Amino acid sequence: MPIRKVGVIGAGVMGLGLTQVLAEHGIEVILVDKEEAIIERARQHLIHLLDKEIEKWGLTESEKKVILSKIRFTLDKQLLRDADFVFETVDEILEVKKSIFNEIDHICRPNVIFATNTSTLSITEIAAATNRPERFIGLNFTHPVVKRQLVQIIRGLKTSDDTYEIAKHFVVEIGKKGIQVYEAPGYVTVRLMMPLLNEAMNLVVEGVASAEDIDLAMKDGFDFPYGPLEMADRMGLDAVLRVTDGLYREYGDVKYRPALILRKMVRAGHIGEKVGEGFFKYNDAGERIE
Amino acid sequence: MNIFVLNCGSSSLKYQLFNMKDEAVIASGKVERIGMDNAILSHEPTGRDEAKVVTTILDHTTAIEKVFDILVDAKHGVLTNINEIDAVGHRVVHGGEFFADSVLVDKQVKAAIKGVYDLAPLHNPANLVGIEAVEAVLPEVPNIAVFDTAFHQTMPQKAFMYPIPKILYKRHKVRKYGFHGTSHRYVSVKAAQFLNKPIEELKIISCHIGNGASIAAIDKGKSVDTSMGMTPLEGLMMGTRSGDLDPAIIPFVMGKENLTLNEVTSMLNKHSGLFGVSGYSDMRDIEDNMDNDSRAKLAFDMYEYRIRKYIGAFIAVMDGIDAIIFTAGVGENSDTLRKALADHLTYLGIEIDDKVNRTRSKEVRRISTSDSKVEVLIVPTNEELMIARDTLRIVQSNK
Structure with a gap:
């Protein structure tokens, strides 16, 4: 199934960078955070980044409009029920990540793949908080996401081959390069x-x-x-x-x-x-x- | 014979259905916003009201299915059965060095279209998606590919090579290809008919001036040079594209402004040309404002000057000139631009009739006076009809 609508949880530096990359590739994004102030700051910051890109002739005003129109800034996790793929980019705190995934496991369709951006925590352990460990994977983007091509693709113990292939293909589709990494704190x-x-x-x-x-x-x-x-x-x-x-x-x-x-x-x-x-x-x- | 002509973009497509008995357009239309929940299909059966459908169209195959559905629709349709389509002609932007003519699509042709994705990364993938979508819906019907680059494959090597290390041509096929070939071919043939002369006896300069713009030198019916290059960025100043400039400007500006490759490419393609100089990208806005806005006036003057330089160069290339053709949006509609050009080409003995020049029409017409040493014509382009004719020709020759 093609990935057209993607959920991004966490509107911090990584989440926002990822949101920008996805929207620039024509993908609809539901960007979720828990606080109104954070989500509004993210929106303003993205507008600022796009304006700077226009100043450098990298974008046009109409391209900026199209990019912004692809993004839904929201506090409502329920909107993730329409997502075809979900990224999580919240703080590196195991319990927080586990509780978020446990919650959205009941919201998202069962065939939707979950990806965490963690760089130090165990994919297998976070995946265990869901009923879909075979559709759970680590996609660790490199900061700044808009400029850096590298994505470390990390398989958890139960990640299926199918999930790995879909994730790898999706990484290429959004203009990035993936490398396969086995689970170990910090990866490469x-x-x-x-x-x-x-x-x-x-x-x-x-x-x-x-x-x-x-x-x-x-x-x-x-x-x-x-x-x-x-x-x-x-x-x-x-x-x-x-x-x-x-x-x-x-x-x-x-x-x-x-x-x-x-x-x-x-x-x-x-x-x-x-x-x-x-x-x-x-x-x-x-x-x-x- | 009914021929369906398809021009597939990355998120849109345009189509026309021809009855080739009299080359009549039976229906035309477009699908916009492919990939969205609210895609728009606009369908116009000739002589009847336009139908607009807003619906979910997530991919090109679905878009083609919807178009075929409406072609046989009880209310808006023009066919009773979709099998009344006998062949499909596809616009394909880049044929690389593989195709000097239109061609019946088979496995090898598809592989070749894929092989030059690098040279037309926005267009060729969408064009191939269109071909495969039609194959999926109408597996028995022949598909013909008509390439924008094919007409210019007759350019001699001295015209298409760039004076840079030759290994780059070998490794990456860096050379001039030229674009708008289907249009240049159509208008040059049409002009010869209008002048009632065999095209083999004519030296023609064809000016396709639209949002994108290119000029071709057509000697004895063959393209011998053209202003666009490996990509559609070279040559004339355009709506938002720079056209020719000193290549050293690119690394210089990248260094001074700290730009990435993407940014500088976007600058030259989307922020330059008329828009970069004046803030207006549309020639109509330029003309409306050039009396009181010096930037608009400068943009117009530069635009006209750069077309004129190419006309001069291509006269030298062919060692003579019999006719100059204007076509496409600006070429067909801007009498101000045509007049400015003619006023500066008096050394050729060109004279145009101001009144005829100002008359709007959809017909081929001569705007030069009977005293003029060079014929100046306006020939409305019709790339879709050319694609339909090629499709008919290839289908018949393959029978």
């Missing part, structure tokens, strides 16, 4: 990136180089689009801490132990781009100002 990208970001923070604390220069080193030396500290700012230091902590807990290896400065900055509320301050400062449009 998070497992490689988090220790890198974490080590960059240790370099700052040790005074080996300035934050500015650490980022320049990786940008100019290895063609990174952002340096590791700006990347961490853009992901949100709170999310980086949660994920790194998750890896540390799962593997018990000190190489994943979060840098002290990371914890400190999260406690101080300097969690990066979304609040305007992390290792660097940002304006309302998310551009670096120093």
Whole structure:
């Protein structure tokens, strides 16, 4: 069955990015979050992103209208009964994800595939909260979703071949490239990136180089689009801490132990781009100002 | 013989049904918003009221089924049985180097259409979907593919090659293909008939000026050069497309404005041309505003100037000129543009009759005076009829 209407749960950075990609590919999206303020902020932010794309000639006004017309911003999970496929992109908290999937398991049609965007939690464990573990899969997109092509496709213990094939095909249909990954905390990208970001923070604390220069080193030396500290700012230091902590807990290896400065900055509320301050400062449009 | 002509886009399709005995259009119509719950089928049986149906049409096969249903509908229909359709002609945008003529569709033809998806990523997949949808609904009926690029396959190598490393031609088939071929062919044949001369004796420049625009140099009935290139972006300034520019501008602007490939491609295709210069993409708006809006005036002048440069170049290409044809939306309807061009081509001995130039009509007509050294004609294009004629010809020759 063709996938024409997709549910996205969670209107955060990943959920909104995914929503934009889907709508740009002509797919109708039901974007659900639990708070009116969050969903409205997501809508405004998407309009802002599309306007910026128009300024860069990447879109026309009429294309913007078409994209926005494809998206239903809502608090009502019941609307997911019409979805042909559902993505979940809420916080990396096992119980929250399990309860959401358990709830929508009763709303969505039984043949609909559920995909979680988790990067550290067990697909098998989340799937067990539903009556459809064979139609449950992990699709881990890469931030920023609009620009990065990579999707890690993770099979849980009971994910069927059919579900895997449909998901893989769908990933290609929305212009992304999938790689197959077996279930292990952090998969490939998070497992490689988090220790890198974490080590960059240790370099700052040790005074080996300035934050500015650490980022320049990786940008100019290895063609990174952002340096590791700006990347961490853009992901949100709170999310980086949660994920790194998750890896540390799962593997018990000190190489994943979060840098002290990371914890400190999260406690101080300097969690990066979304609040305007992390290792660097940002304006309302998310551009670096120093 | 009844021939159904289909032009399939990614989310829409247009059709015409011809009775080839007298080439009469029995019905025409379109389906818009394919893939949606509220797709619109507009169907017009010739001489009767238009019927509009809003319904769920999720794919092209369903769209074709709905069109076939309405063709035999008790109230709006024009046929008693769908088997009265004897053949289907399909517009296919890109035929690559495989097709210099229209062709009966078989497995190999479909593979070839697929083989050039890269060169027409928006059009060819939709065109093939249309063919397969008709095959599913009418398995016994022959399908004929008519390519936009086929007419230009007669261009000599010196005209179609780009002066870049030749390996790119070998590896990726980077070369000039040209577009609007069905239209250029139709109007040039029609012009020769009108002038009552064998086309083999004529040097013709055909100006297909619509929202997209291209010019073809047609020597002895064969396309020897055309303004569009590997893609429809090259050549004339268009409604929202840039046409020719210095290729070094692209990396320069990408660097200065920090643009991605997608953004710069979209800029050149959708934010440039008349629209980029003036904010208006439609020639009618340009003409309405050019007396008091200097940007509109500049856009018009640039547009006219760039057409004129191509006319001059193609006269040099053919070493002469007998007739200039104007066709398509702007070409058929903008007397202001035609007049501006003619006023600047006096060295050719061109003279047009202002009154005739201003007269609107759906007929082929001459706008040059009897003293003019070059014939200037308006020939309304009819790509659908050309597709129907090709379909008839191929079906008969395959019998």
